[in-house]
Amino acid sequence: MSTTASEPAGGHLTDDVVGMSHHDTLARRILVVWLPLFCFMFVLLFPFYWMAITAVKPNDQLTNYAAHSPFWVVGPTLDHIKYLLFETSYPGWLWNTVIVSVCSTVIALAASVFAAYAIERIRFTGARVTGLLVFLAYLIPPSILFIPLAFIVFQVGIFDSRLALILTYPTFLIPFCTWLLMGYFRSIPFELEESALVDGATRWQILTRVILPLAVPGLISAGIFAFTLAWNEFIYALTFIQSSENKTVPVGVLTELVRGDVYEWGSLMAGALIGSLPVVILYSFFVDYYVSSMTGAVKE
Amino acid sequence: MSVSAAPPPRATRASRGSFFERLSQSRNGLGLLFMLPAAVFLLCFLTYPLGLGAWLGFTDTMIGRPGVFIGLENYEYLFRDRVFWLSVFNTLFYTAIASILKFALGLWLAIILNENLPFKTFFRAVILLPWVVPTVLSALAFWWIYDSQFSIISWVLMQAGLISAPINFLGDPWNARLSVIAANVWRGIPFVAISLLAGLQTIPASLHEAAALDGATSWQRFRRITLPLLTPIIAVVMTFSVLFTFTDFQLIYVLTKGGPVNATHLMATLSFQRGIPGGALGEGAAIAVAMVPFLLAAILFSFFGLQRRKWQQGGSD
Numbered sequence: 001m002s003t004t005a006s007e008p009a010g011g012h013l014t015d016d017v018v019g020m021s022h023h024d025t026l027a028r029r030i031l032v033v034w035l036p037l038f039c040f041m042f043v044l045l046f047p048f049y050w051m052a053i054t055a056v057k058p059n060d061q062l063t064n065y066a067a068h069s070p071f072w073v074v075g076p077t078l079d080h081i082k083y084l085l086f087e088t089s090y091p092g093w094l095w096n097t098v099i100v101s102v103c104s105t106v107i108a109l110a111a112s113v114f115a116a117y118a119i120e121r122i123r124f125t126g127a128r129v130t131g132l133l134v135f136l137a138y139l140i141p142p143s144i145l146f147i148p149l150a151f152i153v154f155q156v157g158i159f160d161s162r163l164a165l166i167l168t169y170p171t172f173l174i175p176f177c178t179w180l181l182m183g184y185f186r187s188i189p190f191e192l193e194e195s196a197l198v199d200g201a202t203r204w205q206i207l208t209r210v211i212l213p214l215a216v217p218g219l220i221s222a223g224i225f226a227f228t229l230a231w232n233e234f235i236y237a238l239t240f241i242q243s244s245e246n247k248t249v250p251v252g253v254l255t256e257l258v259r260g261d262v263y264e265w266g267s268l269m270a271g272a273l274i275g276s277l278p279v280v281i282l283y284s285f286f287v288d289y290y291v292s293s294m295t296g297a298v299k300e
Numbered sequence: 301m302s303v304s305a306a307p308p309p310r311a312t313r314a315s316r317g318s319f320f321e322r323l324s325q326s327r328n329g330l331g332l333l334f335m336l337p338a339a340v341f342l343l344c345f346l347t348y349p350l351g352l353g354a355w356l357g358f359t360d361t362m363i364g365r366p367g368v369f370i371g372l373e374n375y376e377y378l379f380r381d382r383v384f385w386l387s388v389f390n391t392l393f394y395t396a397i398a399s400i401l402k403f404a405l406g407l408w409l410a411i412i413l414n415e416n417l418p419f420k421t422f423f424r425a426v427i428l429l430p431w432v433v434p435t436v437l438s439a440l441a442f443w444w445i446y447d448s449q450f451s452i453i454s455w456v457l458m459q460a461g462l463i464s465a466p467i468n469f470l471g472d473p474w475n476a477r478l479s480v481i482a483a484n485v486w487r488g489i490p491f492v493a494i495s496l497l498a499g500l501q502t503i504p505a506s507l508h509e510a511a512a513l514d515g516a517t518s519w520q521r522f523r524r525i526t527l528p529l530l531t532p533i534i535a536v537v538m539t540f541s542v543l544f545t546f547t548d549f550q551l552i553y554v555l556t557k558g559g560p561v562n563a564t565h566l567m568a569t570l571s572f573q574r575g576i577p578g579g580a581l582g583e584g585a586a587i588a589v590a591m592v593p594f595l596l597a598a599i600l601f602s603f604f605g606l607q608r609r610k611w612q613q614g615g616s617d
Binding site for chain 1: 444
């Protein structure tokens with residue numbers, strides 16, 4: 001979980017002041033800081049440990065707590081993961097999720113770059129109102145929209161296809177990305193654009209040669225966050241997709257791996273674990289970008 | 301008599317060329333051009349569905365059958381429907397308890413992380429994991445943790461001799477309500493903590509030092525320095541948190557699907573159940589529309605309720 005990525009522009013401030021912690025005694029510090037921190041870490045991380053350990057437990061140890069300690073595994077097995085990858089449609093769901101997340105993120109980023117630049121820098125009549133509307137759009141939850149959207153998706157004739165998800169996901173990605181990129185564009189000095197204009201650059205050239213190279217950290221932040229939002233989306237995918245081969249990972253695992261009364265906890269947990277890995281890996285490489293986009297959206 | 305309607309094609313092309321040129325020269329034209337892709341998406345798939353949803357709420361549309369206008373019948377039906385009012389109660393209860401817990405625990409965690417710790421960036425990165433992982437997948441882990449027979453929590457408590465039989469986490473109405481709230485709080489703490497941490501880092505340590513020199517206790521420093529300076533960001537973070545919690549769907553859908561006996565149905569899950577598997581699109585849309593006033597009230601309450609304190613204490617705006 002390294003944080004080697006450089007600080008994105010406009011990220012958090014680092015405080016060099018030591019504070020008053022050196023006045024505290026060691027006992028007080030353990031009691032006030034380390035003990036609660038340990039409890040928090042334990043509670044926050046235990047479900048992941050439980051998920052991982054269940055995914056590699058042989059079936060006979062899964063529910064036999066009397067003979068084996070449930071917290072450890074003797075002779076871990078890859079059977080659940082093999083079953084998942086070779087005997088279910090899981091690889092297909094994974095592939096669908098990748099396609100849908102990547103496409104909707106790219107569409108949303110492209111549309112947002114133009115929109116944010118127009119609102120922040122072209123400053124057309126009503127730019128401020130448009131900016132506010134974009135923020136309001138960010139506050140509209142998918143759980144209000146999914147029924148009319150299902151209706152529309154059905155009428156357009158893209159029901160039960162990946163295209164339905166690729167076209168609807170940008171509705172919650174564009175407002176967020178635009179709002180975030182507006183903040184980044186605001187931090188780029190006007191003078192750079194003015195000197196480019198004096199040198200005879202068109203608006204298009206200014207955007208692609210001056211603004212975008214300077215806004216790369218913002219683009220990465222928005223892209224990472226949008227990708228994880230798209231990867232995690234559930235209610236649209238559940239509503240718009242019927243056939244097994246078009247399902248995304250969250251929907252597939254829940255609707256196809258859970259059947260009957262006997263739950264196959266091993267393969268369920270393996271499915272949850274593998275489905276989480278791509279976003280976790282991406283996140284671990286770009287922690288600072290992710291944090292700055294999360295707090296950036298809140299701070300404005 | 302007839303005026304030649306179509307100008308020569310050449311002129312059209314020329315005027316079109318100059319039209320684009322003029323468009324990209326003028327500020328408003330260029331702005332419109334740049335806004336176009338985002339506007340098309342948001343108008344087609346956000347604004348239009350919002351209006352359509354409001355309209356569907358006034359019709360008796362079913363899946364596969366176009367509906368007719370029936371006025372307020374859906375709402376009259378819902379008004380007399382006890383399950384609907386139960387879901388309203390559940391949603392408010394769920395939002396209130398989960399938001400308070402997320403706020404208290406998140407603020408506590410943020411204050412701990414704001415201490416001078418070794419491996420601070422590591423802790424910060426790891427703590428965000430519950431927020432990053434897809435909700436449905438972490439909710440599956442909770443489903444297994446809450447299993448009625450093989451729950452690990454029950455097992456530990458039984459080993460410790462505190463209980464004699466496994467806890468029926470998701471089978472009993474109140475247990476189920478508290479269990480889904482616990483899972484929601486687990487997922488929400490990182491967001492609150494990390495956002496508040498960003499706010500805490502902007503509070504200069506010198507203020508605390510000055511107050512400590514004047515003899516302020518740590519509680520007084522928290523109450524008189526940290527909290528007032530943090531209030532604006534708390535208002536925004538909690539508004540978002542309330543919004544996410546109020547419209548939650550995934551966690552309930554995975555853990556209980558609204559059961560047992562509708563005890564954990566939120567308005568969002570009830571809207572889904574009536575609308576999609578139940579086929580009554582009109583009624584589902586009406587429930588979704590009914591969420592809006594409650595949602596607005598919850599947002600206004602959390603935003604202005606917290607914001608007001610700011611100007612009472614002499615801050616600007």
